[in-house]
Amino acid sequence: MMITKIFTPAETKQAAKEIQLGELVAFPTETVYGLGADATNEQAVKRVYLAKGRPSDNPLIVTVSSPEMAADYIADYGEFGHKLIKEFWPGPLTLIFKIKPGSLSPVVTGGLKTAAFRMPANETTRKMIAEAGVPIVGPSANSSGKPSPTTAQHVFHDMEGKIAGILDDGPTQLGVESTIVDLSTAEPAILRPGGITPDQVAHALGQSVDASQHKVGANETPKAPGMKYKHYAPAAQVLIVHANDWEQALNWASQQNEKVGVMALSETLAGDLPANVLSYDMGNDLQTATHRLFDGLRYFDNEEPVNWILACAFAEDGLGAAYMNRLKKAAGDTFFEKKS
Known part of the structure; x- marks a missing residue:
């Protein structure tokens, strides 16, 4: 080798x-x-x-x-x-x-x-x-x-x-x-x-720019990386969690018979977390969360392996568009579904 x-x-x-x-x-x-x-x-x-x-x-x-x-x-x-x-x-x-x-x-x-x-x-x-x-x-x-x-x-x-x-x-x-x-x-x-x-x-x-062309079809050759194939995915299934859904998401995590990874902002992690939750702090804002995104996914791949990862969502504008583009690919566009 x-x-x-x-x-x-x-x-x-x-x-x-x-x-x-x-x-x-x-x-x-x-x-x-x-x-x-x-x-x-x-x-x-x-x-x-x-x-x-x-x-x-x-x-x-x-x-x-x-x-x-x-x-x-x-x-x-x-x-x-x-x-x-x-x-x-x-x-x-x-x-x-x-x-x-x-x-x-x-x-x-x-x-x-x-x-x-x-x-x-x-x-x-x-x-x-x-x-x-x-x-x-x-x-x-x-x-x-x-x-x-x-x-x-x-x-x-x-x-x-x-x-x-x-x-x-x-x-x-x-x-x-x-x-x-x-x-x-x-x-x-x-x-x-x-x-x-x-x-x-x-x-x-000095003019508008089209920002909607992020994917290509199965039979097309992409002009740029990240447009066609699955990217950024850890071994665990990632579920994207909207800010208003964390209470239910953590309740769901507590009911699992296995450890669940949580990638969330510091304020979300400040309270009492379920005993089976392993946390990764994404910081206090979008900029820090973007910087830590891949490190967090790798943390639950390499250091604390889990089968599920709950990860915080942001609005898809500005830097948030880049963050959510990567997170959606890592999750396969799968969001945590809030129960009515």
Whole structure:
């Protein structure tokens, strides 16, 4: 079995060398940890799919250290691209462009004539990519379908022995993946909500933006990750709980003959909880809850395994749209049903 090395921020040259050799190295961003391989090395990219157990028609994000690196592959940034890059790069925004013919392997693009590009805010990762001298693919560094990793330890749990190394720069800040905006069509559209909200995108573009295109059909090839396949799911069944339903939800939990996990705000957990409830504190607000979402799902997967998880809901606007997008996928759109 391969030994998975942990690289410190001072060892970006060593991590970059592994990328140049065609190896896989997980890397930190402000959102989640990604799984990196040379995007121009088709065999290395294929190993990413194998390591994750990822469907081959699920395209990969190309992660770059600068807009200039991305320009080698993009046919035309266009007016919208220039505006969004100026406003949000580096940062948690992924942009889909038409690419120059033959510039990237179909293994990267899922066979499409477009590709998604991102320039993360994490300086350690940008330094590694610049030292490698090539863009890297950057899907989340977890087993496909499982909660995304927000710490190097999460990555190690899923990828030990499968990848050459992990560049450890501590926990991520945002906790959910980047917003994805499709700029390959006449009108921009948000294909995945994230830390950059639709209102922020619209303000930067000076016009409205379609934020409804989050899913594709069973026979379609998705333009972006997270649109087609089940994502972020722990082993337990997740039930989403609206704020007004917690009393009944906790009463339901108390009647189960097994332990039940609860991911809720601090105020919900402040009272007396049923003896069989294991709690994970999501903090006091949406921002903290978003940051802790994947860690909470992994907590009940890896540290305190349960068969049921009750998780708090938020209104689906602003950052709440990104939070609920991930939580609904983790739960299979299943809500706790309040009994009349």
